Amino acid sequence: MTQLEMAGQGRVTEEMKLCAEKEGVSPEFIRRGVEEGSIVVVRNNRHTGIAPLAIGKGLRTKVNANLGTSRDHVDLEMELEKVRICTKAGADALMDLSTGGEIRAIRQAIVNASTMAVGTVPIYAAAAEALNSRKSIMEMTADEMFQAIEENGEDGVDFITVHCGVTRESVGRIAAQGRLLGIVSRGGSITARWMDYNDAENPLYAQYDRLLEIARRYDMVLSLGDGLRPGCLADATDRGQVQELIILGELCRRARARDVQVMIEGPGHVPYPQIEANIALQKSLCEGAPFYVLGPLPTDIAPGYDHITAAIGGALAGAAGADFLCYVTPSEHLCLPNLDDVHEGIVASRIAAHIADIAKGYPGAMEKDILMAKYRSEFNWNGQIDLSVDPDRSRARLERSETAKEEGCTMCGDLCAIKLGKKKAPC
């Protein structure tokens, strides 16, 4: 039975209890959220080596890190090192987006190495498989697509991105309106081309029940992908994107009816004033399902710094109700991220998520900031470092101060405002 099925029967599962403890809420709060669909408890029923992860309304905003090989660059050791960095830097989940090398073996190694929930995009594996066997992606069969999904379930993958909303209807609206950058989601692009070449509906939509059966068997959470997300600010919130979201809302309800847990993926490249509207729209169209956003990126002109751009967008999205932030690294739009990039991306997203959690009133979030202020007032440098989002980084910088660990730092020296405020005698 899936978590959703048990929640519907009023049963509080062991997984819900574990999540409740981590989140500081009651198990019943988690159960009710799962039942109504505002919370997902993420863990493949074969992946019992990790703690389950709850994502959704009333919970801490979570951060996902993407990693994986590309077709030009395959280095399993580096990817496994990225998994370790994800843990150390404080990601809540990771997605293996590998498209190069022995994809299934890489996936199994990553699932095995990860202490956190693992997501994938099964169509990548199916497409890469097609390319590896020297046939065209266009010649993939529906069976091969579902086979890839099944294998992900077998391998213990906890959540999968499936671009079920890329349909003739939604793609047609993209074409009718016109776009500067067309379809920029890889899965969306593969699917749309497949549909065009084969003159057929998207199998993941046409045979959605088949997908639900697989997801249900492993209690894999469906992350209904936004294959038609905008690739630039100018394309944001267009009719194709919103059409897809409407369809995802319908598919969300169908999944719940089959006891399959669902979250919804969102953009992407979005002008700042449209971010809150995108969250409100998703919450309404998808009946409160958890929202998993990529960034969002409120400008296109900062390649090399897209982790900062994504943090700016992610804080606003999170404060408006997004539940799960997918990180973006400084290498986005330029090259495959290296180890440092993964670290920088995670920390930037965690900052955004924490700012959102304070805005959401998530219990315990503001308390951290109050404690930091207290440590600052006491010149408790060790306390500040331990509480900081990246203790190694803050410690290294503090040690640049000649006066580190005394009162004050080189920034203000003996004109430190806090010191001035404390002295009783004239200074």
Next chain:
Amino acid sequence: MTQLEMAGQGRVTEEMKLCAEKEGVSPEFIRRGVEEGSIVVVRNNRHTGIAPLAIGKGLRTKVNANLGTSRDHVDLEMELEKVRICTKAGADALMDLSTGGEIRAIRQAIVNASTMAVGTVPIYAAAAEALNSRKSIMEMTADEMFQAIEENGEDGVDFITVHCGVTRESVGRIAAQGRLLGIVSRGGSITARWMDYNDAENPLYAQYDRLLEIARRYDMVLSLGDGLRPGCLADATDRGQVQELIILGELCRRARARDVQVMIEGPGHVPYPQIEANIALQKSLCEGAPFYVLGPLPTDIAPGYDHITAAIGGALAGAAGADFLCYVTPSEHLCLPNLDDVHEGIVASRIAAHIADIAKGYPGAMEKDILMAKYRSEFNWNGQIDLSVDPDRSRARLERSETAKEEGCTMCGDLCAIKLGKKKAPC
């Protein structure tokens, strides 16, 4: 005559014309903004070697970088190198906050080296002077404070932070309400202690007309400082902070009546949901004066990454109407920023400012993003790099891609969505 005086007489000055050209607005737009106080044209009338800088309503959001020696660390060459980095990284103004070494000589060297507007906090020089002459800061005289301001005017400083709103009334409200971190502005802290020790009103408030006379003589823009800004989220938007802002609103009107241009400084450490309220409050209480914010920082727990935190807050503040963002570097709260920190801080603030400019509908802002999308659709890598916020950085990362400068990058390889969308033949 000051810019404001001439604007009031309906005269469009050469400075206004230069600013109008840079901003893409009409000279009359600038003149009217200066007259009504929503725009300041920043340039000391002795500092004719630089282009004047317009800040305010309807104009591009500007970025300031702080630099300067501290009492523990004096290295003029490094500070001058920071000035060069400010130019290269695209700051609009810089503030010399030196408190160590030969402060006046350092200031003159920085004004001389800078191609952009220079601001200072004259009370730092006065306080450091007092410490250097081995007397207590508390024994500074009002004359010495005004002398420091006069010298800044003589040296060609374009705008000065003056903490005139730190008064018995506002400080009294801080004390009455209580704060976790007290007063964290150095200037505010020095002033409050001076007032307490001398049992006297703040000379910059009590003798405000004397300050206005000096500012008027050099057409120095007064940046009315928020000496009582909160030092942590928990202290934000408290009665002392708002009391000071009310007083600054009154002083703003008095300055305008004497033809002295004014902008207002704002926080600081502010929870995300209070940022827009802080902007609205300032615009209302200070009758539309340009707002110059420090960050804001919507969390306290990210030392080492405060440039990202400030970019998150700055984008929201800018979108809500803040006109001028003071950068924060990754070393904030830990140590004196080094050269890299200055660069990182400026770029992060520029990203926030640009995102705000798109939100504000500033002409030409969104057009950059549209052009970037066009370059991406064309795989025009050189165009993308040249248009990016930091071409050196984006170029260096792109060159990590094995397939750099061909179509696609290592991130997606031959599964690039844009390439897939372009191919006519099956892939």
